[in-house]
Each structure stands twice: as C-alpha cells, then as structure tokens.
Amino acid sequence: MRIAMIGTGYVGLVSGACFADFGHHVTCVDKDEGKIAGLHAGRMPIWEPGLEALVANNVARGRLQFTTDLRKGIEGADAIFIAVGTPARRGDGHADLSYVFAAAKEIAEALTRPAVIVTKSTVPVGTGDEITRILMENGAPEGTSVASNPEFLREGAAIRDFKIPDRIVIGAEDDHAREVLREVYRPLFLNKAPILFTGRRTAELTKYAANAFLATKISFINEVADLCEAVGADVQEVARGIGLDNRIGPKFLHAGPGYGGSCFPKDTLALLQTAQQHGAPMRIVNSVVEVNDARKAGMADRVAEALGGELNGKRVAVLGLTFKPNTDDMRDAPSLALIKRLEEGGARVAAFDPIGHEQAEPLLPNVEFAADPLAAVKDADALVLVTEWDEFRALDLREIAAAMKGNALIDLRNIYEPEEVKRAGLTYRGIGRG
Ligand code: NAD
Numbered sequence: 124m125r126i127a128m129i130g131t132g133y134v135g136l137v138s139g140a141c142f143a144d145f146g147h148h149v150t151c152v153d154k155d156e157g158k159i160a161g162l163h164a165g166r167m168p169i170w171e172p173g174l175e176a177l178v179a180n181n182v183a184r185g186r187l188q189f190t191t192d193l194r195k196g197i198e199g200a201d202a203i204f205i206a207v208g209t210p211a212r213r214g215d216g217h218a219d220l221s222y223v224f225a226a227a228k229e230i231a232e233a234l235t236r237p238a239v240i241v242t243k244s245t246v247p248v249g250t251g252d253e254i255t256r257i258l259m260e261n262g263a264p265e266g267t268s269v270a271s272n273p274e275f276l277r278e279g280a281a282i283r284d285f286k287i288p289d290r291i292v293i294g295a296e297d298d299h300a301r302e303v304l305r306e307v308y309r310p311l312f313l314n315k316a317p318i319l320f321t322g323r324r325t326a327e328l329t330k331y332a333a334n335a336f337l338a339t340k341i342s343f344i345n346e347v348a349d350l351c352e353a354v355g356a357d358v359q360e361v362a363r364g365i366g367l368d369n370r371i372g373p374k375f376l377h378a379g380p381g382y383g384g385s386c387f388p389k390d391t392l393a394l395l396q397t398a399q400q401h402g403a404p405m406r407i408v409n410s411v412v413e414v415n416d417a418r419k420a421g422m423a424d425r426v427a428e429a430l431g432g433e434l435n436g437k438r439v440a441v442l443g444l445t446f447k448p449n450t451d452d453m454r455d456a457p458s459l460a461l462i463k464r465l466e467e468g469g470a471r472v473a474a475f476d477p478i479g480h481e482q483a484e485p486l487l488p489n490v491e492f493a494a495d496p497l498a499a500v501k502d503a504d505a506l507v508l509v510t511e512w513d514e515f516r517a518l519d520l521r522e523i524a525a526a527m528k529g530n531a532l533i534d535l536r537n538i539y540e541p542e543e544v545k546r547a548g549l550t551y552r553g554i555g556r557g
Pocket of ligand 1: 129130131132134135153155158206208222225226229245246274385386
C-alpha cells in the first residue's frame with residue numbers, strides 16, 4: 124500500500140513510521156519546513172520513546188519519506204491520512220477545523236486519481252461530510268472516498284499503542300474505503316487487534332466519547348480525593364478498592380492536579396459544543412470540565428497552605444513541567460496553570476523537567492530553569508512535584524531537604540510515602556491522603 128500522511132506531528136509521525144514498519148510505503152507531509160529538514164537530517168521534532176530508531180530504520184529501508192510538497196507526497200497514494208492539528212478555537216471551545224479543511228482542499232487540487240481520504244485528526248461529528256463537500260467542490264476525481272479513523276494512541280507510549288491497539292475504529296460509507304483500510308491495517312488483523320467498522324459519524328463521535336469518559340474518570344477520582352481529605356480517608360486505597368472491580372477498572376483513577384495535555388481539554392470542550400449544537404446537552408461532561416478547571420487553578424492554594432498561607436516572596440521549586448511523563452508536550456499542562464498562579468501570588472519559581480525545557484521555556488518566561496532537581500530546589504521554601512517522571516520517584520530526600528531553605532514538599536502525584544518524606548525532615552502534603 125502507498126500511504127500519505129498529511130501532518131507530521133505527534134500523531135502523523137508516529138502513525139507514518141508505524142505504517143512503514145508494517146511494510147507499507149509512507150510519505151509524511153508537513154508544511155513546517157524546519158520539521159521536514161530536521162527529519163531529513165534524522166532529528167525528531169518531538170520526544171517520543173523509540174521513535175528515532177523506528178524512523179531511522181524505515182528511512183534506511185526506503186519505506187518512509189518526508190516532504191513539504193503535498194502534491195508530490197500524495198502521488199500514487201491509495202490512502203491519504205489527514206493528521207493535522209484540531210486545537211480549540213479561541214473563545215468558544217469549538218474544534219478549529221481550518222487546518223483540516225485547508226488540507227482537504229490542497230489534497231483535492233493535487234489528486235490525479237481517486238484515493239481514500241482518511242481523517243485521523245480528532246474531528247467533530249459531520250466533519251467527514253464537510254470534507255467530502257470540499258473535495259468535490261475542488262475537483263477531486265470521481266471515486267474519491269472519505270473515511271474516519273480516529274487515533275487513540277497515548278503520547279509516551281505511542282508506538283506500542285499504535286502497534287498493539289486495544290481497538291481500531293474505522294468509519295466508512297463505502298466498500299472501497301473499507302477494503303483499502305482493511306488492507307492498511309492487515310498486519311494488525313494478524314495480531315488479532317479488534318477492528319470496528321462503523322458509519323463515519325459513529326467513528327467521529329467514538330473518539331470524543333472515549334476521551335470524555337476518561338476525563339470523567341479523572342475528575343471523579345479527583346473529587347473523591349477532596350472528600351478523602353475532608354473525612355480522613357486515603358484516595359489511593361479507595362482507587363484500588365474500586366479499580367479491582369472489573370466493571371470499573373484500575374486505569375485513570377490516579378488523583379492529581381487535574382488533566383491536561385493536547386487532547387482531553389480541547390476534546391471535552393468540542394464535544395460540549397457539538398452536544399449544544401444538536402440540542403442534546405451533556406451535563407456530566409460539562410461538570411467534568413468545570414471540576415477540572417477549578418482543580419488546576421486550585422493547586423497553587425495547596426502550595427500557599429503548605430507555606431503558611433503566603434506565597435509572596437517565597438521561592439518554589441517545581442519538578443516536572445510536561446503534561447505527563449515521557450513526552451515533551453506542554454499543551455495545557457497543569458504546571459502552566461500552577462506556575463501562573465504561584466507567580467501571581469508573588470512567588471519566584473525554579474523548575475526542572477527531564478525533557479520539556481525547550482517546549483516550556485517560551486511559555487514560562489519568568490521561570491528559572493535548573494539543570495537538575497537539586498539545582499531547582501536550592502534555597503526553595505517549597506518543592507512541588509507536578510509530573511511523575513520516573514527519575515523523580517527515588518530522589519535523595521535528605522539531600523533535597525539539605526539544599527532547601529524551607530521544608531514543604533507538595534506531592535501532586537502521590538509518588539512518595541508521607542512517612543519517608545517526614546523522616547527526611549520535610550513536611551508532606553499529597554492528594555487525597557486525609
Ligand atoms: P501536532 O500539532 O503535533 O501536529 C500537526 C502537524 O500538522 C503540524 O506539524 C503542522 O505543521 C501540520 N500541518 C498543519 N496543516 C498542514 C497542512 N495543510 N499540510 C501539511 N501539514 C500540516 O498535532 P498532533 O498532536 O499530532 O494532533 C493531530 C490530531 O490528532 C489532532 O486532531 C489531535 O486531537 C489528534 N490526536 C492527538 C493525539 C496526541 O496524543 N497528540 C492522540 C490522538 C489524537
């Protein structure tokens with residue numbers, strides 16, 4: 124199969140490289156010249172475990188190419204995936220579809236023979252219909268079809284998720300599209316990955332429903348954590364106690380500073396807009412968004428409380444900036460809301476992240492970026508653990524305590540045992556450990 128991937132970001136690059144690894148011939152297209160020049164030189168535009176070797180291997184075998192020239196990139200392609208960004212539109216939370224529609228128009232103008240156009244970007248219900256219209260209006264050849272194939276990979280485990288998915292969802296309205304996509308994913312059929320063929324609208328909605336449900340689990344356990352603090356219970360144990368129930372499951376029950384990242388915040392908002400537009404409001408998702416916004420904003424209050432109610436003039440060390448470990452992605456990271464509030468309160472912030480500095484620096488102009496955790500905590504009144512990178516799980520707490528001026532440790536991911544922290548001479552404040 125010949126595949127073109129339009130958009131070479133977190134999803135496009137991983138998907139393109141994995142498809143190439145299955146044996147398909149893939150051309151990844153991006154209009155960001157710096158990205159493509161970097162990829163030609165073997166430099167990854169994102170940090171994702173295992174990606175560099177996967178890309179290098181498939182480039183060396185002649186199955187993976189990169190270009191900024193969409194016309195050249197889609198030449199002879201059987202399937203053309205659209206994997207461009209769909210950020211929240213400023214002001215109203217609608218998914219901004221301008222990149223998707225621009226890509227569809229460019230594809231239509233460049234296509235010389237029919238192909239299956241597949242939306243991998245997360246797009247609201249009905250977007251496939253709109254793409255079909257754009258293709259037809261801009262001269263796409265007769266026989267071109269449009270399918271939806273939402274992506275469920277997680278950053279940080281993206282290659283594994285792509286190659287061993289829980290399921291693949293394909294929304295198509297014609298047999299040809301189904302056949303082409305069946306062939307594209309045939310290597311995974313052999314792995315017995317469940318493939319669900321649905322209508323296009325169903326596939327589009329499935330992606331939003333999945334993300335909204337996961338966000339709901341997170342907001343739910345975060346509220347349970349607050350109740351645990353009020354009544355003297357332990358949320359970790361509650362989560363284990365409910366998560367062992369097969370009907371509930373253990374995942375996404377980690378209380379913390381609120382969800383962030385490139386998907387949940389924008390996808391929950393976009394789903395609410397769709398629901399509103401179609402007169403079927405989703406009150407649960409609405410609450411999830413409200414709970415999460417309040418939670419992210421409220422994390423600075425926990426730091427202030429640990430510091431006796433005063434942030435002004437205090438020095439706060441933040442460990443972990445990316446929205447989760449094993450990625451460099453800073454989009455909507457809880458660290459951003461926290462640091463903003465700390466700075467508004469008059470605190471000075473020093474931070475360390477194993478991978479995220481380059482992405483974080485432009486977003487956090489007043490933060491001092493430290494070279495390692497020990498440098499970050501030097502003379503700090505409080506240490507806030509925001510992202511649970513593995514290397515933060517076994518810090519030498521006595522050394523940390525000796526380097527700090529104050530003694531407050533605020534563990535927003537519950538990765539430390541309170542007793543262990545106290546033994547090192549620090550005070551402990553976690554999440555939901557009443
Ligand atoms: P991204 O911002 O990392 O990448 C998008 C890329 O598309 C950019 O490199 C941009 O330059 C390129 N682009 C935009 N318009 C283009 C055009 N007309 N031609 C060529 N290239 C173009 O975005 P991402 O995180 O990979 O997300 C892409 C989509 O996948 C979004 O809809 C997102 O919601 C969805 N998604 C993301 C994840 C994730 O974990 N990041 C997971 C599942 C689904």
